[in-house]
Amino acid sequence: MTKRVYLIGFMGSGKSTMGRWLADTMKDWSFIDLDTFIENKYHQTIPDIFAEKGEDGFRKMEAACLKEVSSFENVIVGAGGGTPCFFDNMEVMNETGLTIYLQLTPQDTYDRLQTSKNPRPLIDGMEGQKLVDFITQKLSERESFYKKAQIIADAKNWEVKDYIKLIGK
Numbered sequence: 001m002t003k004r005v006y007l008i009g010f011m012g013s014g015k016s017t018m019g020r021w022l023a024d025t026m027k028d029w030s031f032i033d034l035d036t037f038i039e040n041k042y043h044q045t046i047p048d049i050f051a052e053k054g055e056d057g058f059r060k061m062e063a064a065c066l067k068e069v070s071s072f073e074n075v076i077v078g079a080g081g082g083t084p085c086f087f088d089n090m091e092v093m094n095e096t097g098l099t100i101y102l103q104l105t106p107q108d109t110y111d112r113l114q115t116s117k118n119p120r121p122l123i124d125g126m127e128g129q130k131l132v133d134f135i136t137q138k139l140s141e142r143e144s145f146y147k148k149a150q151i152i153a154d155a156k157n158w159e160v161k162d163y164i165k166l167i168g169k
């Protein structure tokens with residue numbers, strides 16, 4: 001029985017929402033949002049980390065925090081959108097738990113980002129076609145990493161029960 005489930009996918013794909021629902025359904029499991037874990041550990045918001053240390057600095061902190069949570073038990077971890085694409089993060093996740101890629105089209109990702117209020121430095125100030133183009137481009141760069149996941153979920157249609165069936169609880 002797996003002790004960790006990692007939800008990966010682009011910003012806005014629903015990792016945190018689904019992660020919380022899953023942890024609520026799976027008795028004695030908890031949800032860890034990797035961004036929130038980073039913010040709590042370093043006492044700084046994600047936008048402040050990007051502003052002060054740049055993306056490179058953020059990625060190092062993110063990888064260190066991922067290693068830390070990869071030893072926790074009975075956790076659903078919501079990774080950041082870029083987590084699988086840096087260092088050996090994808091291998092760490094695949095070796096220590098079940099990885100699920102929440103796949104969405106660029107247009108569905110765009111639609112979901114419209115209703116999300118999380119501050120995201122990479123898309124700060126972007127809207128309309130510029131944001132659709134950015135998502136399309138970034139997603140095509142990132143898909144080969146995301147597709148290393150053990151399971152690919154249709155994030156638009158899958159419900160909690162579909163994930164639970166695969167997790168084996």
Ligand code: S3P
Pocket residue numbers: 009010011012035046079080081082083118119120121122
């Ligand atoms: C990022 C996604 C964010 C956060 C950071 C960078 C990315 O997480 O880690 O802003 O590179 O896609 P969410 O996917 O939870 O928004």
